[in-house]
Amino acid sequence: MADVHQEAPKPQPSYSDWNHIQIAYFSMEIAVAPDIPTYSGGLGVLAGDTLRSAADTGLPLVAVTLLHRKGYFRQHLSAEGVQTEEDEPWKPEEMLQRLEPLAAITIQGRPVMVQAWRKDIAGVDGHVVPIIFLDTDLDPNDPWDRQLTDHLYGGDTFYRLCQETVLGMGGVSILAAIGCQPSVLHMNEGHAALLTLGLLEEQVNEGNLLDATQADLDSVRERCVFTTHTPVPAGHDRFTMDQARQVLGEERTSALEKFGSCHDGMLNMTYVALRFSRYVNGVAMQHGRVSREMFPDYPVQAITNGVHAATWIQPSLQGLLDERVPNWRRDNLYLRFAIGIAPEEIRARHMDAKRVLISAVAARTGVQLQEDRFTIGFARRAAAYKRADMLFSDPIRLTQLAQECGGLQIVYAGKAHPHDDLGKNIIHHVFEAAAQLNSDALRIVYLENYEWELGALLTAGVDLWLNTPRRPYEASGTSGMKAAMNGVPSLSTLDGWWIEGCIEGATGWAIAESDDESIEAESLYEKLENEILPLYSRHPERWAEIMRMSLAINGSFFNTHRMLYQYVTNAYFPGDAPAQRILQPELALSR
Numbered sequence: 001m002a003d004v005h006q007e008a009p010k011p012q013p014s015y016s017d018w019n020h021i022q023i024a025y026f027s028m029e030i031a032v033a034p035d036i037p038t039y040s041g042g043l044g045v046l047a048g049d050t051l052r053s054a055a056d057t058g059l060p061l062v063a064v065t066l067l068h069r070k071g072y073f074r075q076h077l078s079a080e081g082v083q084t085e086e087d088e089p090w091k092p093e094e095m096l097q098r099l100e101p102l103a104a105i106t107i108q109g110r111p112v113m114v115q116a117w118r119k120d121i122a123g124v125d126g127h128v129v130p131i132i133f134l135d136t137d138l139d140p141n142d143p144w145d146r147q148l149t150d151h152l153y154g155g156d157t158f159y160r161l162c163q164e165t166v167l168g169m170g171g172v173s174i175l176a177a178i179g180c181q182p183s184v185l186h187m188n189e190g191h192a193a194l195l196t197l198g199l200l201e202e203q204v205n206e207g208n209l210l211d212a213t214q215a216d217l218d219s220v221r222e223r224c225v226f227t228t229h230t231p232v233p234a235g236h237d238r239f240t241m242d243q244a245r246q247v248l249g250e251e252r253t254s255a256l257e258k259f260g261s262c263h264d265g266m267l268n269m270t271y272v273a274l275r276f277s278r279y280v281n282g283v284a285m286q287h288g289r290v291s292r293e294m295f296p297d298y299p300v301q302a303i304t305n306g307v308h309a310a311t312w313i314q315p316s317l318q319g320l321l322d323e324r325v326p327n328w329r330r331d332n333l334y335l336r337f338a339i340g341i342a343p344e345e346i347r348a349r350h351m352d353a354k355r356v357l358i359s360a361v362a363a364r365t366g367v368q369l370q371e372d373r374f375t376i377g378f379a380r381r382a383a384a385y386k387r388a389d390m391l392f393s394d395p396i397r398l399t400q401l402a403q404e405c406g407g408l409q410i411v412y413a414g415k416a417h418p419h420d421d422l423g424k425n426i427i428h429h430v431f432e433a434a435a436q437l438n439s440d441a442l443r444i445v446y447l448e449n450y451e452w453e454l455g456a457l458l459t460a461g462v463d464l465w466l467n468t469p470r471r472p473y474e475a476s477g478t479s480g481m482k483a484a485m486n487g488v489p490s491l492s493t494l495d496g497w498w499i500e501g502c503i504e505g506a507t508g509w510a511i512a513e514s515d516d517e518s519i520e521a522e523s524l525y526e527k528l529e530n531e532i533l534p535l536y537s538r539h540p541e542r543w544a545e546i547m548r549m550s551l552a553i554n555g556s557f558f559n560t561h562r563m564l565y566q567y568v569t570n571a572y573f574p575g576d577a578p579a580q581r582i583l584q585p586e587l588a589l590s591r
Helices: 041-058 157-177 193-205 214-221 241-248 250-258 269-277 285-294 315-323 331-342 344-366 395-405 422-439 450-463 477-484 517-538 540-555 559-570 578-583 585-590
Strands: 022-029 062-064 075-076 083-086 099-105 108-124 128-135 185-187 225-226 238-240 267-268 278-282 298-300 374-380 408-413 442-447 463-469 489-494 508-511
Touching: 022 041, 041 108, 041 128, 041 185, 041 193, 041 559, 062 157, 075 269, 108 157, 128 157, 157 193, 157 238, 157 241, 185 193, 185 422, 185 559, 193 214, 193 267, 193 269, 225 463, 225 559, 238 241, 238 344, 241 250, 250 267, 250 559, 267 269, 278 285, 278 540, 278 559, 285 298, 315 331, 315 344, 315 578, 331 442, 331 540, 331 559, 344 442, 344 450, 344 540, 374 450, 395 422, 395 442, 395 517, 408 450, 422 442, 450 477, 450 578, 463 477, 477 489, 477 540, 508 517
Parallel strands: 022 062, 022 185, 062 128, 185 225, 225 278, 278 298, 374 408, 374 463, 408 442, 463 489, 489 508
Antiparallel strands: 075 083, 099 108, 108 128, 238 267
């Protein structure tokens, strides 16, 4: 995988470095670099891609996240598919720059000191987007507080609420300490919702929060933007009122309750963010609709997610695009011009990526795949609703398909959350199916420890990207977008982004919509048997045309350059010359 972004120089920053910042982007997880394990999956990768596009397009933005000293986790899989986990510690002092100012927040009635670290992302023209990592592992802090920035999504709900306090309120305090005064604060999911409480405390200037006026609330709302990624009520962060009082204190908890941030007798972070944001959006057209049904009292818009093209397009194809579409890195809309590249050229570059994947599979597992066989990829977080085992609902038919098409290869990857037993069972079921079905004609392999670099190999190297989420649980999904960037079509249920991206038989194929899973499985097999496999084996020139369409049509739209432009236009600076601002960021300085 090639990433065009080089690490920017690291001079000791002064407060004046922060004067130009207009936007602060808060996210619990950010995929900054492959060797910085501060992300778990799609949410963090989206955040990292957003920042890479902000650097490319010159947006005056800073990001705020937690340090996660011990990472998410490294996955180990036994021969039977039993997942175990271990910490993935890293050394911030070797990769980041420590900032001198400290900030103090209050958790459980005691002061907690927050340290900041800095990492810069540089864009194609050298514009820098700084990322601030918050850290509580400091000598003055209580031992409990020191480990609050250790694990991404670790611990229980009490630990999570303390972490979210550090992210939201600690982030606001650190920005003030370094002299950064953004006019817009963007919450990437509800984990950062307590930044609104920090802003309200600044607004009332040490006064009682319960005395805040409507003008105070409006002042906070005017600065806040919120993106929700969760399409089901159970997925939103909620905490008991006792937990809220213990962590935040009586005054803060009472204020949140008074101002409409609680729901069903619990502190609900989504409602905190909804109540204090002037702009709210879901992450795909369908997700916007679902979110409006969940939160009918709030005007939820929709901005469909994307991926950072120069990060996820494989090196061989990047070289071809550099030759034939030279402006694509700066402006991803030019990827549409890939329609002028001969299909066989794109297919040849895909075979380069397929060979790299086959080599990686052999190195990781000892299994030798074959480059002339049709290869399906399925790499997702291992969660029950994603239904990774749907492909095995009719094992006899799957075996027959493999024999009739001259051989079939299926490559899986994905982690289950350590506390998700259903997700772990899905992995185990895939291993069981592989043990029963593996033969000369059908080869199934599951790769452990799914992460950034493996994801890039898979989305570029397989022939078909499979996605089978149960509707409407897929808010957006971005792995299929990465595949499309590499000319790999999808076969997917019509949920998330695929409702917008599927042109049947041109960019991929849709699995029939039904509440009956057996009907969906039948549709999956029917598409493979009657359309996809015959097309690949008998009409390679037509298959190459579909690859070209996937890149030109979907790659030119489902990217974070376009997504970020929509945020600038609709959320950050509506009606304020947004097109000029993102294309000519120096104009932001005169705002």
